Amino acid sequence: MPAAHICSIVPISKTVGANRIVPSVAIPHPLGDPEKSPEEETQIRRGLVEKALTALETEIAEQRVFD
Amino acid sequence: MTLTLQRHAVQTVQLGDTPGIADGTLTVDAEAVRDHLMSRDERLADIRVGLALPGEATRIVCVKDVMQPRLKTAGAEPGSGTVRVLDNVAVVTCGPIVAFQEGVIDMSGPGADYTPFSRMPLVVLETAVGAGVSRQDHEEALRSTGLEAAAFIARSCIEAEPDAIETVAWETPNADPDLPRIAYVYMVLSQGLLHDNYVLGRNAKDGLPITADPRIAFETAIVSGNCVSACDKNTTFHHQNNPLIAELLRGHGANWDFAGMVISNASTRLSQKQRAAEAAVKLVADLKVDGAIVSKEGFGNPDSDLMMLVRGLEQAGIKASAITDEFAGIEGESQSLADVTPEADAIVSVGNANERVQLPAMATTFGPLPDVVRLAGGYPYSLREDGSLEVELQAIIGSTNQLGFSRLSCREV
Amino acid sequence: MPGKIRVIHYINQFFGGLGGEEKGSLAPQWFIGPRGPGSLIQQLAPEIEVVGTIVVGDNYMAEHLDEGAAKVIALLETEIARDKGLRPNLVMAGPAFAAGRYGMSCGAVCQSVQETFGIPAVTAMHPDNPALDIYRQALTVVRAEADVMGMRAALEGMVRVGRKLVAGEDIDPQTDGTIPRGLRQNYFAETTGAERAIEMLMRKLRGEEIGTEYPMPVFSRVPPAAPVADMGSATLALVTSGGIVPRGNPDRIESANASKYGEYSLEGLDRLSADSHQSVHGGYDTTYANEDPNRVLPLDVVRDLVREGRIGRLHETYFATVGNATSVKRAEAYGREIAAKLVNVGVQAVILTST
Numbered sequence: 020m021p022a023a024h025i026c027s028i029v030p031i032s033k034t035v036g037a038n039r040i041v042p043s044v045a046i047p048h049p050l051g052d053p054e055k056s057p058e059e060e061t062q063i064r065r066g067l068v069e070k071a072l073t074a075l076e077t078e079i080a081e082q083r084v085f086d
Numbered sequence: 087m088t089l090t091l092q093r094h095a096v097q098t099v100q101l102g103d104t105p106g107i108a109d110g111t112l113t114v115d116a117e118a119v120r121d122h123l124m125s126r127d128e129r130l131a132d133i134r135v136g137l138a139l140p141g142e143a144t145r146i147v148c149v150k151d152v153m154q155p156r157l158k159t160a161g162a163e164p165g166s167g168t169v170r171v172l173d174n175v176a177v178v179t180c181g182p183i184v185a186f187q188e189g190v191i192d193m194s195g196p197g198a199d200y201t202p203f204s205r206m207p208l209v210v211l212e213t214a215v216g217a218g219v220s221r222q223d224h225e226e227a228l229r230s231t232g233l234e235a236a237a238f239i240a241r242s243c244i245e246a247e248p249d250a251i252e253t254v255a256w257e258t259p260n261a262d263p264d265l266p267r268i269a270y271v272y273m274v275l276s277q278g279l280l281h282d283n284y285v286l287g288r289n290a291k292d293g294l295p296i297t298a299d300p301r302i303a304f305e306t307a308i309v310s311g312n313c314v315s316a317c318d319k320n321t322t323f324h325h326q327n328n329p330l331i332a333e334l335l336r337g338h339g340a341n342w343d344f345a346g347m348v349i350s351n352a353s354t355r356l357s358q359k360q361r362a363a364e365a366a367v368k369l370v371a372d373l374k375v376d377g378a379i380v381s382k383e384g385f386g387n388p389d390s391d392l393m394m395l396v397r398g399l400e401q402a403g404i405k406a407s408a409i410t411d412e413f414a415g416i417e418g419e420s421q422s423l424a425d426v427t428p429e430a431d432a433i434v435s436v437g438n439a440n441e442r443v444q445l446p447a448m449a450t451t452f453g454p455l456p457d458v459v460r461l462a463g464g465y466p467y468s469l470r471e472d473g474s475l476e477v478e479l480q481a482i483i484g485s486t487n488q489l490g491f492s493r494l495s496c497r498e499v
Numbered sequence: 500m501p502g503k504i505r506v507i508h509y510i511n512q513f514f515g516g517l518g519g520e521e522k523g524s525l526a527p528q529w530f531i532g533p534r535g536p537g538s539l540i541q542q543l544a545p546e547i548e549v550v551g552t553i554v555v556g557d558n559y560m561a562e563h564l565d566e567g568a569a570k571v572i573a574l575l576e577t578e579i580a581r582d583k584g585l586r587p588n589l590v591m592a593g594p595a596f597a598a599g600r601y602g603m604s605c606g607a608v609c610q611s612v613q614e615t616f617g618i619p620a621v622t623a624m625h626p627d628n629p630a631l632d633i634y635r636q637a638l639t640v641v642r643a644e645a646d647v648m649g650m651r652a653a654l655e656g657m658v659r660v661g662r663k664l665v666a667g668e669d670i671d672p673q674t675d676g677t678i679p680r681g682l683r684q685n686y687f688a689e690t691t692g693a694e695r696a697i698e699m700l701m702r703k704l705r706g707e708e709i710g711t712e713y714p715m716p717v718f719s720r721v722p723p724a725a726p727v728a729d730m731g732s733a734t735l736a737l738v739t740s741g742g743i744v745p746r747g748n749p750d751r752i753e754s755a756n757a758s759k760y761g762e763y764s765l766e767g768l769d770r771l772s773a774d775s776h777q778s779v780h781g782g783y784d785t786t787y788a789n790e791d792p793n794r795v796l797p798l799d800v801v802r803d804l805v806r807e808g809r810i811g812r813l814h815e816t817y818f819a820t821v822g823n824a825t826s827v828k829r830a831e832a833y834g835r836e837i838a839a840k841l842v843n844v845g846v847q848a849v850i851l852t853s854t
Contacts, residue, residue, distance in 0.1 A: 020842065021724040022738075026853035027356055028387045030394075031424045035830075037851075038723035046354035046387060046854050047278055048787040049741070051794030064793065065800040068850065072730045072809065075848045079723045187755070187781050199687075221786070266704045278784030315755065315781070329693035342701070354783070377700045386782055386823065407700035409692050412713065413756075415829065418683035419636055426715045432703050434696040435712040438683045440756060462755030462781040462823065478756065479685075490692025495712060499672060499684045 023071035023085075025049055033082055039074035040084045041067055087166035088255055089301045092159075092248035096175040099137055099207035105242040110249075112175055114209055114239060122238055123211070129219045129227040134212040136452060138178070138193050140205055145197075145445075147453035148188040148461070149483050150179040150228045151310050152203055153322040155240035158305045164286060165256075165299030170240050170248070174206045176323050177239065179232035180453040181213040184224050185280045187462045189316020189483040190445075190475075197445045200485040202492060203323075210452045211235055225280055229311055233322070254301050254335060256344070265343045269370050269404075270300065270330055271380040271395055274320075275312055275388065276351040282311035283320075283383075285349055295350035295366040297373070300335065303328045308349075314384040315462045317439040317479055317486040318411050324484065329491050330381055345373040352384070352391040359391050367398035377405040382488040385413055385439070389425040400429040407432035411486035412496055414438045416478075422496075437486040437494035439463070439479045447473030503548045504665055505585070507575060508537040509592040509608050511601050515554030525556030527567070527574045536650060540591065543651075544658045550585050551578060553608075560604030568607040572615050587618060589661050594623035594653035595630070597645040602630030609638050619664035623653040626678055639670055640678045733847040736814040738837060740822030740830075741788065741795035741854040742780030743771070752821055754781030760820035760833045762840075765813070770799035782823035783854050795852055814846045822853055 024037040027049055032040045043049030050064040074085040097110035105115040116135035124130050138144040154176050161167010178191065191203050198204035213231055215224050274283040276290035283290040286298075286307050302308070308325040331347065338344040350366035353359055370378050378399055382392050392408055399406040410433060412422030418438050447470075455473070458464050463480025470476075479485040486494060512522040514535040533541055533549035541549055553571055560567040579585050590612045592605035602624050609620035623641035624631060631640065641656035643649050656676050663670060669686070672679040688695065695712070703709050727733045744752055750761040768775065771792035778788035778795065793799045796817065804810045818837045822830065841849065 020838070020847055020849060021726055022849040022851050024851050024853065027354065028359070028390050028425075029356055030390045031387065032853070034425050036720050038721065042356060043852070044355070047784045048794040049852055049854055050797045050800075051787060051791060053787050053790070060791075060794070061800060064797050065803070068797050068800050068804065069809070071850045072804070075735075075850075076726050076728070076730055078726050081723070185781065185785070266701070268700065268704075279786055281784055329691055330696065333693055333697055337697075377704050379696050379700055381696075405700065405703045407696050407703060409696050410713070412683055414683040417636075418685075419681070420829070421716055422683060422713060423716075428715055430715055431711055432699050432709045433711045433713040433715075434692050434699060435683075436692040437685050441685050460754065462753075465753055465758065466751045480755065487692070490694070490696050493687045493689070493691050494685060495688040495692065495695070496683050496685050497671070497712065498679050499670060499682050 021075045023074040025067055025071055029084055038079060038082050040082065041070045041074060042084060042086045043067060087163060088253050089166050089304060090168045091171050091252040091254060091304065092168060093171045093173055093250045093252055094243055094246065095173050095249045096207070099175055099209065101137060107243045107246045112172065119235055119238060123231050123235060126234065127227055127231060129215050129223050130231065131214045131216045136210045136212065138208040138210050138452065140193055140207065142193045143449040144193040145448035145451045146178055146180050146191040146210055147451065147455055148180050148183045148457050149191055149316065150188055150313060151232050151322050152176050152178050152483065153232050153236040154326045155236045156306050156326055157237050157240035159244065164305070164307055165301040169305045170244060172240055172243060175209065176203060176206055177209045177211065177232055177236045178203070179211050179213055179228045181228065182454055183457040183460060184221055185313065187280065187313040187315045189461065190458065190477065190481050191483050192445055192448065195446050196443055197482055200479055200482045200494065202484055209239065212452045222279055225311065229309070233309065254304065256299065256301060256335060256338065262339065262343065265341070266377060267343045267345045267375040269345050269373050269375045269378040270334055270347045271366060271370060271378050272347055272349045273380065273382050273388070273391060273395070274308065274349060274351055275314060275383045277354050280313050284309040284311055290351045291353065295348055295362055295369055297346055297348050297369050300331045300344070300347040303331050315439070315480050316483045317463065318384055318488050320383045320487065320489055321484065324487060324489055324491055328489055330379060330489055345375045350395070352388045359394060363391060363394035363398050366395060367402055370399060370404060371402050375404055380406055380408040381490065382408070382410055385411060386424050389423045393425045393427040393430060396430045397427045407434065409434045409436060409488045409490050411436045411488055412438045413440055415440050416442055434490065435496040436488055436490060436492065437479065438496050439486045441479050442476060443479060445475040445477065502546060504546055504589055504662070505550045505587045506540065506547055507587040507590050508533060508540065508549050508552045509571065509590060509605065510535055510552065510554055511604065512554060512556045515552065517554060523556045523558035525554065526559055527571050528554045529574055529578055530554065536654060539651065539654055540658060543655055547658065550587065555604060557600040557604060560607065561600040564603060564607050567604065568611040571608050572611050588665050589618060590620040591657055591661060592620065592622040594643045594650065594657065595628060596643050596647065596649065597625040597628050599629045602628040606630045606634030606638060610634060621657050621661045621664060623657050624678070631678060635678065636680050636682055639664060642676050642678050727848045730810050730848065731808050732811045734812040734814055734845055735801070735810050736841050736846040736849050737796055737801065737817040738849055739796045739817070739819050739852045741852055742778045742821040743776055743788065743792050743796045743819050744779055746775060746777050748777070748779050752779055754779055754821060755823040757821040760818055760837065762816050762818055764816050765798060766815045768798060769802050771796060780821045780823055780854060795854060797852070814841070814844065
């Protein structure tokens with residue numbers, strides 16, 4: 020089944036072979052940003068998950084970063 | 087501009103009422119040290135000052151940092167002036183666990199082979215903070231306490247005549263054009279609570295990369311603020327005694343032209359990593375060098391920083407060698423690094439940190455032994471009823487140090 | 500005899516002098532003393548005594564590798580029970596050269612011997628022998644030529660290496676003529692890492708052989724799975740390596756090199772909170788994840804998206820482990836297990852979050 024990898028260090032994700040990659044915010048808070056307001060954070064989080072959903076729905080032949 | 091190191095060769099350390107050094111014996115006034123440290127920081131609840139000597143059946147757990155007593159006594163410019171150094175002794179901070187990656191030091195037995203600190207007397211500060219002190223304050227309190235203790239002990243020896251005076255000169259640009267020109271790229275982590283470092287007083291998140299006089303390391307300009315896993319955390323002691331800088335200065339003008347040092351950081355955001363690597367490579371290129379050596383701290387995402395630096399240097403026409411440890415699984419059967427690049431063809435390995443060791447029970451322990459099971463490199467079953475341990479090298483302070491301090495290496499069999 | 504290394508030699512029907520291909524189905528046979536190349540082993544090493552030889556047909560083993568190896572072990576145990584003097588210090592198998600079936604049977608027997616008796620075993624193969632893919636890591640294999648022309652050299656190698664194994668010495672492929680097992684092994688070098696790094700750079704600058712201590716590997720790739728046509732009618736599962744677990748870490752997942760992953764219920768939870776969950780990952784500053792675990796496992800927005808119909812269903816359990824110093828091999832194993840579990844319950848897509 021397809022898996023979308025949401026992670027910060029894309030080169031590592033590529034190296035270990037993830038095929039659908041969504042770059043996240045930062046290591047300690049991949050789907051958040053403590054410097055933003057809670058509402059903005061939720062927006063960011065939603066946006067990343069939506070990208071992941073798009074990735075899951077996309078046909079790919081090789082590794083792709085969805086950003 | 088010279089840096090003068092006034093060195094005392096400590097032979098033994100004892101606790102006593104008259105602090106100072108005489109005939110190679112360093113006397114530490116435990117009560118005075120304790121009172122001094124407690125009085126300057128309200129967050130501290132208690133400090134137990136003790137000694138751990140080489141060969142003793144002593145174990146120190148949840149080690150936060152190790153630092154050498156060094157005190158700059160003259161000179162405003164970083165990298166030049168006078169520094170008092172006490173050799174063959176170190177201060178160790180330990181105590182209740184802050185997070186997960188503090189480490190173990192064994193003064194005897196098989197564990198002693200994997201840490202340089204088993205070979206010198208240690209002044210141990212088992213330190214607890216008050217209830218309600220935040221984790222950030224806990225970390226900061228211990229860091230500042232350890233540094234202050236080391237300086238306090240160094241200060242007690244100011245009146246004594248040093249055993250040796252070492253002048254560390256570093257003329258640049260160097261005269262001989264036939265020697266290979268090389269630079270040192272010093273990676274320091276900057277990843278948040280217990281994953282930070284301090285360079286010239288500033289958190290390594292800010293103001294890096296920079297080109298700097300390599301001798302600043304010898305005056306405690308780089309301070310560890312992290313516990314990234316005991317095995318490859320660069321303790322403050324490691325920074326103060328950076329073996330790459332020492333060796334590069336030793337051969338400067340004879341075997342090579344040590345053109346300079348670039349300190350770079352390793353952040354948590356990909357874009358920051360990329361920017362830092364690019365900027366660091368540019369600073370190295372400005373030194374017009376033929377080659378560069380890159381050192382590292384931590385593992386996992388810092389593997390990416392290392393690869394970015396190496397790739398950037400090679401693409402800029404600068405030949406690079408780099409030092410890294412490995413996480414190749416218990417039997418060494420797995421892939422050692424999280425990131426790789428074909429340009430990284432000159433790698434020194436300082437060991438597989440997943441190797442497991444059996445450590446016997448020790449008669450004396452500083453720090454909370456039960457917390458061993460929570461350390462990175464420890465397991466729920468690590469601590470046996472008889473006090474013996476099974477842990478990975480990962481849990482031993484300095485075991486796979488990526489400044490290349492020790493002799494541990496790894497090969498394919 | 501005191502000081503002698505007692506060896507049991509394992510060979511196939513051809514080298515055992517029992518016949519060719521037509522005898523390929525021969526069941527394990529026992530012979531006292533050496534047979535075939537076993538005599539040459541004794542000539543090469545006076546301190547080695549080949550006390551017994553087991554001969555098995557290549558096809559017999561190829562068709563039932565595990566049972567065949569077990570039968571060989573049983574045969575050996577029976578003979579030792581009869582005569583304790585037969586108890587070996589070392590088992591030698593082959594050489595198998597480039598022969599695939601023979602290589603597989605030598606490999607299976609050597610591995611079983613190591614596991615069952617805890618004594619060393621050594622064999623010899625050509626580097627192209629397909630059995631190496633399976634047995635390289637578990638065994639000590641002397642590098643041999645492709646065919647029987649290399650018999651003497653292969654046996655010399657097996658004798659040399661066999662002696663070291665019995666003495667408990669480390670084997671170094673560079674100097675001992677063995678095929679690298681692909682395992683990383685620690686040792687203490689003569690000089691520090693810093694000295695070696697500078698030396699290595701000097702060699703590189705002089706254009707000499709670099710002698711890297713860690714050659715860059717090539718990671719294996721998985722072909723991309725087919726996409727889900729429409730996530731709005733699909734079941735999604737969440738998995739994280741960021742160490743998000745229920746408060747209290749009920750399964751005691753380790754903060755590094757995790758030996759397990761956890762499976763936790765999301766039922767009744769609209770979002771994660773500082774009260775309900777925590778991060779036990781030792782490799783990053785967990786302050787932000789502990790404040791709001793949705794920053795690592797985005798349950799809140801996933802619930803929203805399910806309500807809005809953008810996601811069909813959320814599988815009500817999530818999987819978590821700690822991806823800190825966890826070796827790639829172990830992580831692969833967890834991934835496979837988790838995937839199997841998810842496929843079993845009809846999950847069609849996964850979002851994996853990492854820190």
